[in-house]
Amino acid sequence: MTRRGLALSPGTGSLGGMDDIVIEVDGLRRHYGRFEAVRGVSLQVHRGELFALLGTNGAGKTTTVEVLEGLRPATSGRVRVLGLDPVRDRAALRPQTGVMLQHGGFTGSLTVRETVETWRSLTVRPHTSQQVLELVELTHRRDVAVEQLSGGEGRRLELALAVLGRPQVLFLDEPTTGMDPASRRRTWDVVRELRRDGTTVLLTTHYLEEAEVLADRVAIMRRGHIVATGTPHDVVRTLPARITFRLSEADALPRLPHATRSVEGDRVTYESRQLQADLTRLLDWANTRGVQLSALSARPATLEDVFLDIAADHDPTNRYADPETAR
Numbered sequence: 001m002t003r004r005g006l007a008l009s010p011g012t013g014s015l016g017g018m019d020d021i022v023i024e025v026d027g028l029r030r031h032y033g034r035f036e037a038v039r040g041v042s043l044q045v046h047r048g049e050l051f052a053l054l055g056t057n058g059a060g061k062t063t064t065v066e067v068l069e070g071l072r073p074a075t076s077g078r079v080r081v082l083g084l085d086p087v088r089d090r091a092a093l094r095p096q097t098g099v100m101l102q103h104g105g106f107t108g109s110l111t112v113r114e115t116v117e118t119w120r121s122l123t124v125r126p127h128t129s130q131q132v133l134e135l136v137e138l139t140h141r142r143d144v145a146v147e148q149l150s151g152g153e154g155r156r157l158e159l160a161l162a163v164l165g166r167p168q169v170l171f172l173d174e175p176t177t178g179m180d181p182a183s184r185r186r187t188w189d190v191v192r193e194l195r196r197d198g199t200t201v202l203l204t205t206h207y208l209e210e211a212e213v214l215a216d217r218v219a220i221m222r223r224g225h226i227v228a229t230g231t232p233h234d235v236v237r238t239l240p241a242r243i244t245f246r247l248s249e250a251d252a253l254p255r256l257p258h259a260t261r262s263v264e265g266d267r268v269t270y271e272s273r274q275l276q277a278d279l280t281r282l283l284d285w286a287n288t289r290g291v292q293l294s295a296l297s298a299r300p301a302t303l304e305d306v307f308l309d310i311a312a313d314h315d316p317t318n319r320y321a322d323p324e325t326a327r
């Protein structure tokens, strides 16, 4: 979706000495008292990239993002955003970054427009209110008190405020939580548009489909570690594709050369490393015998499959890791 006449390009103010790497995390550890929430995380995000940080509840995503935002110091390890230290250089970094927290702090009695105007007065080189409200499709709600917005509209207002200062780097912590599927897709369009205009985005989300459609690269965290990383395609291809169908007489099932089979009642699942070859073999077998495979489906693995595999508490360390991106 292209929005008319919007100049969304991020600020280009040079902070000097940076290359293509916008976010750099090396061996990050973060303790809360004696509990270690982040246990040696390393990642790099390049200019204009959208990187999604995924993980089970309590895995350490928010803690990692808060360290990057300068809201918490690292216990140890090196963290740089635009070549700067997020805590020490917070004043220099702040105008270059946009932050959408899980729970924004609005004053409920102000209208949407008053809220944006208040934030504009605190922002260097801001977009106009009209621009950002158009971007997130809240123009028709501009005179409504913030407390009367729906949950999804509130999230869109937070997104508008996060991009108000034309940030080079945008941190989005669960940006579409509480949105209906249509709002979520509209928000994806906005994020894609920002990314197209060169904004670097670090996103956390529990919606695996969101990461699959938006992210250039993902990292999946569990218990303070990154256990899988790479492009969504790279991460997903570590797991086999699935062929499923229902068949009452499962005894006569064929062996497929690249697949393992499991049967639960009348539900048959093949996990296949070569979907096309195995599916062809299966369909030939069924056609030759006149067998009806009901509710037949064949699909590659998804990020959700990988996530569930990781959450199931196998030991996935190293299984998914891409050595170039997770050191």
Ligand SMILES: Nc1ncnc2c1ncn2[C@@H]1O[C@H](COP(=O)(O)OP(=O)(O)OP(=O)(O)O)[C@@H](O)[C@H]1O
Pocket (backbone or CB within 6 Å): 032, 035, 037, 055, 056, 057, 058, 059, 060, 061, 062, 063, 064
């Ligand atoms: N202020 C704090 N004091 C003590 N422990 C904390 C604090 N903040 C977070 N933790 C703990 O650190 C761990 C990581 O929390 P964090 O919020 O970073 O995880 P998360 O991956 O963002 O989780 P979620 O998906 O549930 O939002 C959790 O075990 C959490 O209970």
